[in-house]
Amino acid sequence: MTSTPVIEVDRLNLSYGDFHAVRNLSLHVRKGELYALLGTNGAGKTSTLETIEGHRTATSGTVRVFGHDPRDRRAVRHRLGIMLQESGFSPDLTVKESVRLIGGLSRRPDRTERVLDVVDLTRKADTKVSQLSGGEKRRLDFATAVYGNPELVFLDEPTTGLDIQSRDALWDAVDKLREDGSTIVLTTHYLEEAQQRADRVGLMHTGAFHQEGTVAELTRSLPATIRFSLPGAAPMPPRAGRRPDGGFLIETFTLQKELHDLLGWAQANGVELLDLEAGPTRLDDIFRSIGNA
Numbered sequence: 001m002t003s004t005p006v007i008e009v010d011r012l013n014l015s016y017g018d019f020h021a022v023r024n025l026s027l028h029v030r031k032g033e034l035y036a037l038l039g040t041n042g043a044g045k046t047s048t049l050e051t052i053e054g055h056r057t058a059t060s061g062t063v064r065v066f067g068h069d070p071r072d073r074r075a076v077r078h079r080l081g082i083m084l085q086e087s088g089f090s091p092d093l094t095v096k097e098s099v100r101l102i103g104g105l106s107r108r109p110d111r112t113e114r115v116l117d118v119v120d121l122t123r124k125a126d127t128k129v130s131q132l133s134g135g136e137k138r139r140l141d142f143a144t145a146v147y148g149n150p151e152l153v154f155l156d157e158p159t160t161g162l163d164i165q166s167r168d169a170l171w172d173a174v175d176k177l178r179e180d181g182s183t184i185v186l187t188t189h190y191l192e193e194a195q196q197r198a199d200r201v202g203l204m205h206t207g208a209f210h211q212e213g214t215v216a217e218l219t220r221s222l223p224a225t226i227r228f229s230l231p232g233a234a235p236m237p238p239r240a241g242r243r244p245d246g247g248f249l250i251e252t253f254t255l256q257k258e259l260h261d262l263l264g265w266a267q268a269n270g271v272e273l274l275d276l277e278a279g280p281t282r283l284d285d286i287f288r289s290i291g292n293a
């Protein structure tokens, strides 16, 4: 990863009539980064992305992609691969024809067969789009992000509707794009995917950033958790609170020590800890804390 800026958004404001959907948002993405733009429903993610992609005009502020105004399609468009939530391919085209169409529109060199292989649709090459399953359609949408290895890739909810094998294959293909130097901007409601993969996360709420940084930076301010349950006759464990589901919860900033003490207590009392889970704060917990703020 280098410090070359690929996306530079400064004090972006976007209004729909009287409604102020994005408020003074600044965001910079560097070459080679995987940046996850996350947020609550209606936070302004799509509005922000559509402005960065050149589909919307900012009410005020500046947006630069590779140093250009993204509405300058000639300068920018061939360098972008955009996987929308719904690509809207013609239902009468075959898969192969659709991929060729993507290639023609992208103006990037590649081979249709290679792209079909990456998105695992070689066996469906001659099938009409109207006859694809939901997951297969999603993999065809992904071809827009893969064709010709774009320098900047937008993935909008890429794994929605995909089974676990297809998800793994998609993330393998994204890893490959990154090895070849692509920069990735991801939106997803599967927070564990962002937690595992994002170099940085921007967490939006009501038009502005609630928090921005690495996952470690975002989760640092909240305690880690240990969750477990106990067999009926077990004594009450020290330091643990009761959860509404009858299990136990320990919140701690010293996870390793607390876990060590708990295991020692269980050993000393001859108690088996059931459903034991211990780990750092997750992005889910931060999302819940926004809802409660």
Ligand SMILES: Nc1ncnc2c1ncn2[C@@H]1O[C@H](COP(=O)(O)OP(=O)(O)OP(=O)(O)O)[C@@H](O)[C@H]1O
Residues within 6 Å of the ligand: 016, 019, 021, 039, 040, 041, 042, 043, 044, 045, 046, 047, 048
């Ligand atoms: N064309 C439009 N006209 C008026 N209001 C709009 C328009 N598009 C979006 N909005 C409003 O702007 C706000 C931000 O919408 P946006 O789609 O950017 O949010 P989002 O973060 O992508 O949400 P979600 O996670 O629910 O998809 C919402 O309150 C939405 O109702």
